Amino acid sequence: MYIYLPIAEVSVNAFVLLGLGGLVGILSGMFGVGGGFLMTPLLFFIGIPPAVAVATEANQIVASSFSGVLAHVKRKTVDFKMGGVLLIGGLIGAALGVVVFNYLKSLGQVDLLVKLCYVLFLGVVGSLMFAESLRALRKSKQVAVAKPRKKRGLVHVLPFKMRFRVSGLYISIIPPIVVGVAVGVLAAIMGVGGGFVMVPAMIYLLGMPTKVVVGTSLFQIIFVTAFTTMLHATTNYTVDMVLAVLLLIGGVIGAQFGTMIGAKLKAEQLRILLALMVLLVCAKLAMDLIVEPAELFSLGVAGGH
Amino acid sequence: MQGLYARVLIALLAFTAPVSAQDIVLGMSKDEIGITAFFNGSEILIFGALKHETATSSAGDLDVVVTIASPRTPVTVRRKDKRLGIWVNVEAFDVDLAPSFYAVATTGPFDRVVSEASDLWHQISVRQLIRAVAVPPTTLNKDQFTEALVRVREEQGLYQLLPGSVQLQEQTLFSTSVSLPANLVEGPYSARIFVLRDGEVVSQYQTAIDVHKVGIERWLYNLAHERPVVYGLLSLAIAIFSGWAAAAAFRLLRG
Numbered sequence: 356m357y358i359y360l361p362i363a364e365v366s367v368n369a370f371v372l373l374g375l376g377g378l379v380g381i382l383s384g385m386f387g388v389g390g391g392f393l394m395t396p397l398l399f400f401i402g403i404p405p406a407v408a409v410a411t412e413a414n415q416i417v418a419s420s421f422s423g424v425l426a427h428v429k430r431k432t433v434d435f436k437m438g439g440v441l442l443i444g445g446l447i448g449a450a451l452g453v454v455v456f457n458y459l460k461s462l463g464q465v466d467l468l469v470k471l472c473y474v475l476f477l478g479v480v481g482s483l484m485f486a487e488s489l490r491a492l493r494k495s496k497q498v499a500v501a502k503p504r505k506k507r508g509l510v511h512v513l514p515f516k517m518r519f520r521v522s523g524l525y526i527s528i529i530p531p532i533v534v535g536v537a538v539g540v541l542a543a544i545m546g547v548g549g550g551f552v553m554v555p556a557m558i559y560l561l562g563m564p565t566k567v568v569v570g571t572s573l574f575q576i577i578f579v580t581a582f583t584t585m586l587h588a589t590t591n592y593t594v595d596m597v598l599a600v601l602l603l604i605g606g607v608i609g610a611q612f613g614t615m616i617g618a619k620l621k622a623e624q625l626r627i628l629l630a631l632m633v634l635l636v637c638a639k640l641a642m643d644l645i646v647e648p649a650e651l652f653s654l655g656v657a658g659g660h
Numbered sequence: 661m662q663g664l665y666a667r668v669l670i671a672l673l674a675f676t677a678p679v680s681a682q683d684i685v686l687g688m689s690k691d692e693i694g695i696t697a698f699f700n701g702s703e704i705l706i707f708g709a710l711k712h713e714t715a716t717s718s719a720g721d722l723d724v725v726v727t728i729a730s731p732r733t734p735v736t737v738r739r740k741d742k743r744l745g746i747w748v749n750v751e752a753f754d755v756d757l758a759p760s761f762y763a764v765a766t767t768g769p770f771d772r773v774v775s776e777a778s779d780l781w782h783q784i785s786v787r788q789l790i791r792a793v794a795v796p797p798t799t800l801n802k803d804q805f806t807e808a809l810v811r812v813r814e815e816q817g818l819y820q821l822l823p824g825s826v827q828l829q830e831q832t833l834f835s836t837s838v839s840l841p842a843n844l845v846e847g848p849y850s851a852r853i854f855v856l857r858d859g860e861v862v863s864q865y866q867t868a869i870d871v872h873k874v875g876i877e878r879w880l881y882n883l884a885h886e887r888p889v890v891y892g893l894l895s896l897a898i899a900i901f902s903g904w905a906a907a908a909a910f911r912l913l914r915g
Binding site for chain 2: 358359365415419420423429584585587588599603604643648654655
């Protein structure tokens with residue numbers, strides 16, 4: 356069944372969009388990532404103009420994150436306090452990111468920068484997570500109960516300490532804000548929610564328990580992507596509501612299934628799967644840069660170099 | 661270039677003398693296309709008759725060419741090259757105005773039906789059409805870029821050459837059909853009909869096909885552009901509601 360998208364001005368198969376939405380929704384519920392880093396390239400591939408894909412994707416992530424967060428709230432695995440602190444950083448970062456993005460756009464080559472950003476961050480984050488969770492998995496097999504990591508790091512010695520009950524942490528609020536800002540900047544430049552950077556940062560830098568990380572990340576992503584959606588809708592008019600609805604019908608249902616699957620898996624298994632997925636996307640993007648493209652020429656909207 | 665055009669103009673003025681002798685009566689299956697939510701392309705049937713005021717037996721056979729063009733929009737063509745081991749965009753070229761859809765239907769092989777001079781003057785082939793507008797004299801290799809634009813859009817089925825798809829009966833009645841793709845842009849499309857003899861245009865006719873969104877497509881498009889804040893908030897409201905509805909539904913399912 357074909358549907359004409361009023362803003363994208365293309366006609367697409369509705370079932371393909373429902374399927375894509377469902378797939379990304381499952382990942383979103385399982386790992387607490389928005390799935391934008393996966394969905395945006397897929398939308399390009401089926402012929403949605405990039406500007407519309409990026410803006411509409413933000414809108415769709417709001418829906419799947421909200422659906423996922425409700426499931427996590429029910430299980431009491433959302434640290435609202437930590438989410439709030441991260442969000443403050445995130446919004447500052449997003450605003451900064453937009454400034455940086457526009458500056459780079461004026462220099463040209465912003466496309467390349469976005470792609471290199473993807474390859475670099477996905478590669479680093481993916482390999483670190485993969486190595487760590489593999490170690491953890493081996494350890495949990497040898498010893499029945501994995502020893503909780505109680506290192507005293509930077510997060511414990513900095514001032515402005517705050518108690519985060521749900522995460523079981525008593526740490527300075529400076530690291531979460533810095534993490535929020537950094538992820539916000541990246542999110543604005545790369546046009547995604549930033550979950551795939553946020554989740555590892557929460558686990559490894561802040562020392563939050565994996566089960567809490569997913570819900571808290573989703574909670575934070577809702578606000579960042581809602582902010583992005585409004586920004587795109589009012590400045591570029593590129594949010595396609597029909598496309599968003601098709602994606603999010605699949606997305607919200609997928610997110611519920613994803614949360615159910617996530618609850619059944621062990622934390623180490625969850626992390627190893629996310630790591631593999633991140634590495635896969637990274638490899639695909641790296642290939643695109645290294646292998647000679649079949650068509651050296653590409654068409655774009657005039658003006659946006 | 662100017663000099664060449666002037667010479668062609670003079671040449672063509674000489675040829676255009678008999679034009680008044682031939683008139684075109686045109687019919688179309690539709691002169692407007694409404695883009696609805698389930699729009700999946702459209703086929704236009706174009707037919708008509710050539711009115712002869714002089715006997716045609718003495719002259720050569722007639723050919724008919726029908727072109728359909730979408731409104732023209734600016735396009736940037738970028739070229740990739742290998743730099744430091746990766747493929748990056750190294751050069752960009754702006755084509756001021758190019759149609760996003762262009763179809764040429766003819767009664768025979770294009771090169772036989774339309775002479776180079778006629779093509780140059782009337783911009784019948786898509787290459788001529790684009791070359792005519794895309795000539796910033798400073799850019800080197802501009803042909804490479806316009807050629808790439810045509811190639812990419814031909815592969816996407818947006819630029820079509822349909823030789824032999826126009827039927828001409830008794831040198832009088834002609835008909836053809838052109839399939840418009842699903843991803844049409846809005847605006848006035850132009851349909852041109854050329855009557856040619858020995859490669860030279862002896863008569864032409866132009867008409868418009870209005871393509872526009874209707875119903876909910878129209879409403880959403882207008883809302884997005886005229887009340888962007890309302891549109892953005894509505895999008896978010898739908899997103900939040902769907903997220904909640906799915907969570908609630910699954911809660912019910914699991915008891």
